[in-house]
Amino acid sequence: MSSEEPLAGSSVNSEEPLADSSMNSEEPLAGSSMNSEEPLAGSSMxxxxxxxxxxTPAFTARPVAAEAAPDQAAPTTxxxxxxxxxxxxxxxxxxxxDELTRQRAREIIARYPQSRSALLPLLHLVQSAEGYVSQAGxxxxxxxxxxxxxxxxxxxxxxxxxxxxxxxxxxxxxxxNTLCAALGGDEIYATLCKKLGVGHEETAxxxxxxxxxxxxxxxxxxxxDLAPVLQVNYEFYDNQTPQSAVALVEALQRGERPAPxxxxxxxxxxxxxxxxxxxxxxxxxxxxxxxxxSAAPETLAGNRLAEExxxxxxxxxxNPPPLPTVAEKK
Amino acid sequence: xxxxxxxxxxxxxxAAPKSWTIxxxxxxxxxxxxxxxxxxxPDRLIQLIKDxxxxxxxxxxxxxxxxxxxxxxxxPGEQPTGPAAKPTYLVINADEGEPGTCKDVPLMMADPHxxxxxxxxxxxxxxxxxxxxxxxxxxxxxxxxxxxxVNEAYxxxxxxxxxxxxxxxxDIVVHAGxxxxxxxxxxxxxxxxxxxxxxxxxxxxxxxxxxxxxxxxVVNNVETICTVPYIVNGxxxxxxxxxxxxxxxxxxYSISGHVxxxxxxxxxxxxxxxxxxxxxxxxxxxxxxWTPGGSSTPLLxxxxxxxxxxxxGAAEAGSMLGTTAVMVFxxxxxxxxxxxxxxxxxxxxxxxxxxxCREGTYWLTQILQRMxxxxxxxxxxxxxxxxxxxxxxxxxxALGDGAVSPIRSGIKYFRQEFLxxxxxxxxxxxxxxxxxxxx
Numbered sequence: 184m185s186s187e188e189p190l191a192g193s194s195v196n197s198e199e200p201l202a203d204s205s206m207n208s209e210e211p212l213a214g215s216s217m218n219s220e221e222p223l224a225g226s227s228m229x230x231x232x233x234x235x236x237x238x239t240p241a242f243t244a245r246p247v248a249a250e251a252a253p254d255q256a257a258p259t260t261x262x263x264x265x266x267x268x269x270x271x272x273x274x275x276x277x278x279x280x281d282e283l284t285r286q287r288a289r290e291i292i293a294r295y296p297q298s299r300s301a302l303l304p305l306l307h308l309v310q311s312a313e314g315y316v317s318q319a320g321x322x323x324x325x326x327x328x329x330x331x332x333x334x335x336x337x338x339x340x341x342x343x344x345x346x347x348x349x350x351x352x353x354x355x356x357x358x359x360n361t362l363c364a365a366l367g368g369d370e371i372y373a374t375l376c377k378k379l380g381v382g383h384e385e386t387a388x389x390x391x392x393x394x395x396x397x398x399x400x401x402x403x404x405x406x407x408d409l410a411p412v413l414q415v416n417y418e419f420y421d422n423q424t425p426q427s428a429v430a431l432v433e434a435l436q437r438g439e440r441p442a443p444x445x446x447x448x449x450x451x452x453x454x455x456x457x458x459x460x461x462x463x464x465x466x467x468x469x470x471x472x473x474x475x476x477s478a479a480p481e482t483l484a485g486n487r488l489a490e491e492x493x494x495x496x497x498x499x500x501x502n503p504p505p506l507p508t509v510a511e512k513k
Numbered sequence: 514x515x516x517x518x519x520x521x522x523x524x525x526x527x528a529a530p531k532s533w534t535i536x537x538x539x540x541x542x543x544x545x546x547x548x549x550x551x552x553x554x555p556d557r558l559i560q561l562i563k564d565x566x567x568x569x570x571x572x573x574x575x576x577x578x579x580x581x582x583x584x585x586x587x588x589p590g591e592q593p594t595g596p597a598a599k600p601t602y603l604v605i606n607a608d609e610g611e612p613g614t615c616k617d618v619p620l621m622m623a624d625p626h627x628x629x630x631x632x633x634x635x636x637x638x639x640x641x642x643x644x645x646x647x648x649x650x651x652x653x654x655x656x657x658x659x660x661x662x663v664n665e666a667y668x669x670x671x672x673x674x675x676x677x678x679x680x681x682x683x684d685i686v687v688h689a690g691x692x693x694x695x696x697x698x699x700x701x702x703x704x705x706x707x708x709x710x711x712x713x714x715x716x717x718x719x720x721x722x723x724x725x726x727x728x729x730x731v732v733n734n735v736e737t738i739c740t741v742p743y744i745v746n747g748x749x750x751x752x753x754x755x756x757x758x759x760x761x762x763x764x765x766y767s768i769s770g771h772v773x774x775x776x777x778x779x780x781x782x783x784x785x786x787x788x789x790x791x792x793x794x795x796x797x798x799x800x801x802x803w804t805p806g807g808s809s810t811p812l813l814x815x816x817x818x819x820x821x822x823x824x825x826g827a828a829e830a831g832s833m834l835g836t837t838a839v840m841v842f843x844x845x846x847x848x849x850x851x852x853x854x855x856x857x858x859x860x861x862x863x864x865x866x867x868x869x870c871r872e873g874t875y876w877l878t879q880i881l882q883r884m885x886x887x888x889x890x891x892x893x894x895x896x897x898x899x900x901x902x903x904x905x906x907x908x909x910x911a912l913g914d915g916a917v918s919p920i921r922s923g924i925k926y927f928r929q930e931f932l933x934x935x936x937x938x939x940x941x942x943x944x945x946x947x948x949x950x951x952x
Contacts (some may be wrong), residue, residue, distance in 0.1 A: 302708030341710040343692035361854040403612040407769035408776045417653040446654040459689040473661045477622035482775025489519040496520035499753040504748035506557040
């Protein structure tokens with residue numbers, strides 16, 4: 184189903200008036216709202232909401248209404264839609280998410296004092312299960328967090344790491360921000376586009392099949408001293424050239440997994456997404472991944488130079504000095 | 514004190530074998546400050562950080578001790594009311610993404626336990642029992658290193674219930690972001706952590722009273738928090754032996770671009786570019802322009818080699834210290850092109866909440882792109898400055914202010930380069946059309 188589904192759903196049944204009324208009730212608190220999302224986005228700022236679970240009754244009304252009148256719009260809510268054929272929200276089957284995924288989802292939610300905080304990790308989990316944020320994935324998160332699909336969609340579409348189309352076995356992200364670009368990042372990206380025959384957020388090969396690669400240009404990847412950089416599944420490949428980048432994607436297409444300059448042994452994008460959701464596998468797997476290299480010569484440049492020249496920070500006193508007494512409030 | 518050299522404090526352990534493990538960390542004095550802190554009065558810890566003059570390392574330079582002091586605390590023996598009655602939260606901003614900035618990522622990879630120890634001490638000082646470390650999603654290796662460090666700290670009894678018998682409880686949750694520069698703004702980060710879009714909130718109320726879940730919250734940068742254990746061990750006088758009066762302490766300068774040895778150099782605040790370039794083996798080619806602390810800090814030029822790079826010095830030179838992300842560009846790089854690339858970044862990362870930033874960055878990108886295509890018109894420079902005036906100070910958060918920095922400073926120092934692009938092929942732009950004008 185198209186990504187418009189949550190919007191269509193919200194326009195025809197009980198969801199909107201209820202959601203609206205809850206927004207309105209907060210408006211005096213919120214003051215002049217910047218836009219229609221402001222009261223929702225800021226709702227937890229206000230004391231009245233503080234101790235409430237995220238799913239207030241206002242947000243759970245949709246499925247109930249939809250089930251109550253299978254062929255008609257829920258009659259008790261909107262007056263405008265009574266006598267015209269009404270498009271009901273399409274029921275999305277979330278059965279694709281197995282019991283293990285559901286168990287993990289419950290673990291994620293348990294990490295937070297308020298369940299909605301689990302939304303970003305849950306969307307990472309959805310991507311690990313399906314290879315993108317599907318409509319089923321949106322519904323899955325909405326059900327678990329007692330949100331509307333519209334509320335989940337608005338978040339899922341905001342963040343660049345959430346992909347709305349099935350992605351490749353590997354995700355190759357090339358930094359094309361100014362500094363990397365000046366040192367060759369633009370050329371690397373252009374070369375890979377040509378090599379793979381794809382553009383930004385497009386996949387070479389059938390998405391999900393072995394050797395398939397989704398390409399993207401990325402904003403600054405926080406490795407400027409190692410520019411130009413690219414990432415495969417968010418592991419760093421530093422100091423790249425067009426030639427090294429082509430060799431890298433050719434290896435990936437052959438099913439090889441060249442080791443990153445900094446990062447854990449390469450797996451695939453979906454596995455990385457599982458880690459972003461907070462699941463790192465067996466303890467030994469985590470230890471092995473943690474021990475992947477991180478200290479490039481650039482990282483240690485200052486450290487090495489200080490050692491060479493015998494520079495040190497001023498010596499600390501042998502024992503921590505006594506703590507100061509608290510200054511009187513003026 | 515006059516000789517400015519490197520002062521490895523936060524970077525001291527980086528070259529140690531398996532520096533990220535708890536064994537290495539404790540062997541190199543790790544978790545000693547924690548014992549001192551947990552035996553102390555929390556208010557005196559806050560006073561220590563105030564006395565040290567530590568200022569936030571995330572870009573704004575707000576005094577850290579003062580930030581902690583804003584958290585409402587119940588008076589002894591009294592029933593807490595208002596915000597003081599709510600749980601207090603500590604949130605670590607590890608969403609490093611400012612172009613040029615690459616200090617927190619190597620810091621978390623190499624020495625994640627210093628972050629964990631800093632979190633415990635800070636949480637104890639502000640009386641928080643829950644801490645969230647919001648790590649940028651794209652740096653999964655940091656995420657697993659920090660996650661592993663938290664696991665190790667739990668196993669060693671540094672986290673959880675009754676830490677080291679002190680009666681103090683703390684839980685840390687490591688949370689991965691999902692790709693949004695704007696989430697580095699502290700209130701946007703809180704929204705993101707609550708499961709919303711990373712859009713900034715109106716301030717006031719400030720996070721100190723209405724932060725995460727509308728409860729009192731301290732949001733601090735990684736490097737700031739990693740500094741805390743050293744101040745506890747060394748004291749404020751020791752800390753002030755480095756840096757300058759109003760900007761004390763060591764700072765990780767990340768030098769990138771056209772230099773011989775790019776990398777991480779930890780030096781006292783107030784170090785100049787001339788000194789940094791000497792450390793980094795000099796430039797590659799002739800220095801043309803540079804940023805003191807990321808793309809949101811106005812560009813400087815070869816005239817500014819001796820500006821002391823601390824909060825005051827950078828500001829006096831018409832820029833900002835930012836994150837001390839020193840990007841160096843030589844004469845092969847076109848200023849309008851560089852400014853266009855940065856503006857494309859701000860356009861992409863503008864969250865869309867407020868109009869000046871959303872529309873302004875969009876149109877600035879259009880103008881710069883056509884200028885770089887050599888289809889600019891002579892009035893474009895003035896148009897851009899006009900648009901900048903309508904963004905700066907008028908957008909919801911600092912992203913808008915940051916977006917105009919490269920443009921304004923680029924035109925200030927290299928106006929002719931922009932004009933030349935507009936004049937190069939005057940016949941070809943009979944009617945210059947902005948490609949997005951039908952939007």
